[in-house]
Amino acid sequence: MTSDKSREGCIVCGIVAGRVPSKKVYEDELIMAVLDVNGSNPGHCFVIPKNHYPIIEQVPDHEIGKLFQVSNKISTAIFESLGVQGTNIFVANGIPAGQTVAHFTINVIPRKENDGINLQWQPKQLDEEEMSTIEIKLKEQSKNIGNFEKEKKAAKVSVAKPVEISDEEDEFFSKQMRRLP
Amino acid sequence: MADQNMSPEQLKALQEKIKNMSPEELKEFQKKQCIFCQIASGKVQARKIYEDERVIGILDINPANPGHVLLLTKEHYSIMPQLPDDEISHVFMVAKSLSNSMLRSIDAQGTNILVANGIAAGQRAQHFIAHVIPRKEKDGVNFVLPQKTMEQNEVEAIGNKIIAALGGNIEKEEKTQIPMPQLTQPKPAPEMKKQDKKEYKKDDKDAAPKTGIDLDDIAKLFGAK
Numbered sequence: 001m002t003s004d005k006s007r008e009g010c011i012v013c014g015i016v017a018g019r020v021p022s023k024k025v026y027e028d029e030l031i032m033a034v035l036d037v038n039g040s041n042p043g044h045c046f047v048i049p050k051n052h053y054p055i056i057e058q059v060p061d062h063e064i065g066k067l068f069q070v071s072n073k074i075s076t077a078i079f080e081s082l083g084v085q086g087t088n089i090f091v092a093n094g095i096p097a098g099q100t101v102a103h104f105t106i107n108v109i110p111r112k113e114n115d116g117i118n119l120q121w122q123p124k125q126l127d128e129e130e131m132s133t134i135e136i137k138l139k140e141q142s143k144n145i146g147n148f149e150k151e152k153k154a155a156k157v158s159v160a161k162p163v164e165i166s167d168e169e170d171e172f173f174s175k176q177m178r179r180l181p
Numbered sequence: 182m183a184d185q186n187m188s189p190e191q192l193k194a195l196q197e198k199i200k201n202m203s204p205e206e207l208k209e210f211q212k213k214q215c216i217f218c219q220i221a222s223g224k225v226q227a228r229k230i231y232e233d234e235r236v237i238g239i240l241d242i243n244p245a246n247p248g249h250v251l252l253l254t255k256e257h258y259s260i261m262p263q264l265p266d267d268e269i270s271h272v273f274m275v276a277k278s279l280s281n282s283m284l285r286s287i288d289a290q291g292t293n294i295l296v297a298n299g300i301a302a303g304q305r306a307q308h309f310i311a312h313v314i315p316r317k318e319k320d321g322v323n324f325v326l327p328q329k330t331m332e333q334n335e336v337e338a339i340g341n342k343i344i345a346a347l348g349g350n351i352e353k354e355e356k357t358q359i360p361m362p363q364l365t366q367p368k369p370a371p372e373m374k375k376q377d378k379k380e381y382k383k384d385d386k387d388a389a390p391k392t393g394i395d396l397d398d399i400a401k402l403f404g405a406k
Contacts, residue, residue, distance in 0.1 A: 023340035026347060035340045040326045043339050056294070057281050064277050065270025072269050075298060076262040077346035082339065086299025089261070090326070093280060094291025097316040098324055107326070111302040118325040119295060119303055121314075123243035134248045134287060135228045135240055138279075141286035142231045142238070145278040148271075 007052040012103035016050045030063055031070050033108075040109055040117055043082045047071045047106040054102040056093050061149040071106045078110045086111035088119055212257045217308035221255045231279065235271050238279055238313075245314045245322050248287045250279050252311040259307045261298050272311055279313045289315030293324065 006013040014020035016032055025045060026033035033047045047070050053059045059067070068089070075087040090107040092098035111117065126134075187195065202210060212218045219225040221237050230250055231238035241249040252275060258264050264272070276294050283289040295312040297303040316322065 023336050025340050025343045035336050035343075037331050037333060037336055038328045039331065040329060042329075042331060042335065043343065045343070056277050056292075057284070059277070061274045061277070062270075064273050068273035069266045069269050072261055072264065072266075073347060074343065077343050079262070079298075081342040081346035084301075086297065086302030086304065088298070088302045089294070089296040090324075091294040092291070092324075093293065094316065096318045096320070097291030097293045097314075098326070099291065109302075109326070111299065113301050115301075116325070116327050118323065119297070121245035121322050121324075124246060124321075126244070126247055130247060131228060131240060135230065137286040138230050138240075138248055138250070138282055141282040142279060145231055145275060145282070146233060148274045 006050075007103075010052055010101075010103050012046075012048050012101055012105065013052050016048065026070055026074065028066075028070075031067055033070060033074055040107075041084075041111065041115055043078050043084070043110040045071075045074050045078070045108040047074065047108060049104060053104045055099075056091065056104055059104050062151040065148075067106055071108050074108045078108065082110055084110040084112055088117075090119065208257065211259065211307065215257055215306075215308050217251075217253050217306060217310070218257050221253055231275065233275075235268065236275055238275065241312070245312075246316065246320050248283055248289065248315040250283075250313045252276055252279065252313060254309055258309040260304075261296055261309055264309060276311050276313050283313070283315040287315055288317070290318060291316040293322075 006017060011020055015022045015034055015036075022034035022036045024032060024034050026047075030050055031047065032050060033045050035043065035045055039045075047067055049059055049063055049067060051063075056064070071089050075089060078084060078087055088107070088109040088111060090109060091105070092100075092107075093104075109117065199207065199210065216225060220227045220239060227239040229237060229239055231252075234255070236252055236254055238250045238252045241251050252272060254264065254268060254272060256268070258268075261269075273294075280292040280294065283292055293312070293314040293316060295314065296310070297305075314322070
């Protein structure tokens with residue numbers, strides 16, 4: 001199934017459309033999960049929306065819910081079938097965060113001791129004032145979180161509707177993402 | 182918190198007590214021991230960024246970057262596979278919104294969302310946590326995901342194992358082609374049951390995979406005794 005919102009030149013859209021070979025492990029109307037020959041560990045799965053969304057902010061809430069549900073099921077399946085010692089669910093959003101492909105992707109990564117993957121960090125020391133400033137800013141910006149977008153039942157009928165992002169939003173995101181290929 | 186200086190007798194008595202607990206008692210016991218449950222219930226103070234009836238987002242006191250948020254479920258789950266689907270949806274819709282907040286309020290240029298399941302994956306706490314980490318260029322955070330190259334047939338074989346463990350979720354329409362496990366499975370493959378059904382309903386894909394997985398086994402991986 002191809003998507004109305006697939007983007008030319010996007011390798012992930014190419015995988016969704018079947019133009020780029022991959023091993024599919026899950027598929028439904030909106031989501032696909034695949035393995036490829038370049039994972040970080042054997043069994044590294046990429047969970048992707050079929051629609052082309054460069055970053056997480058553009059993925060509708062109900063799709064986010066389903067994408068992570070699928071990721072959790074795959075993570076559980078990896079535990080059961082590959083005899084690993086752990087899994088990571090990892091999203092890189094934006095180039096400074098390590099995003100390499102401009103199509104939102106959830107990495108589900110099987111883990112073993114000393115496997116060469118590093119998702120640890122050196123804790124940064126902040127003083128009370130810095131912590132308080134961050135707390136106030138982030139809390140203020142986060143106070144309207146909630147009222148999540150439910151699945152639109154009519155979405156399938158209105159085919160012609162393009163990406164639902166206002167110009168202002170679009171400009172904001174392109175600024176964030178300007179260096180994505 | 183369990184006393185680190187327990188005598189061997191006391192430790193043995195405690196282990197015995199835990200062994201004889203009902204699942205409900207055990208959950209209650211874990212909850213009492215869990216610092217994040219105490220944060221969620223307000224008994225321990227934290228810098229709260231977001232809270233609703235199901236989750237709470239707090240600033241990490243050992244952040245990868247300023248603004249690093251730990252998103253916790255109020256319910257105690259030691260590992261992600263224990264979370265029901267609706268809880269998963271809610272947690273990550275909030276994580277998305279927090280990521281958005283970071284881009285808008287604290288000049289983040291990107292974000293990472295990270296969950297660690299198991300000590301080998303970097304899990305340190307016995308309570309499910311989704312990390313939302315604001316990122317900037319040259320911020321000193323150095324996540325390394327090396328690219329390993331595998332043979333196509335190896336990818337195929339591993340993929341088939343995962344498909345089997347998922348319950349043959351793929352290629353729903355072509356019932357005869359449901360991929361079978363490559364190795365002998367100790368438990369009956371769940372897709373056998375599905376094949377008996379006359380037709381597939383769309384809802385099937387949302388049903389939890391009947392993997393027969395024992396969460397206790399997974400919990401052991403996390404150092405649970």
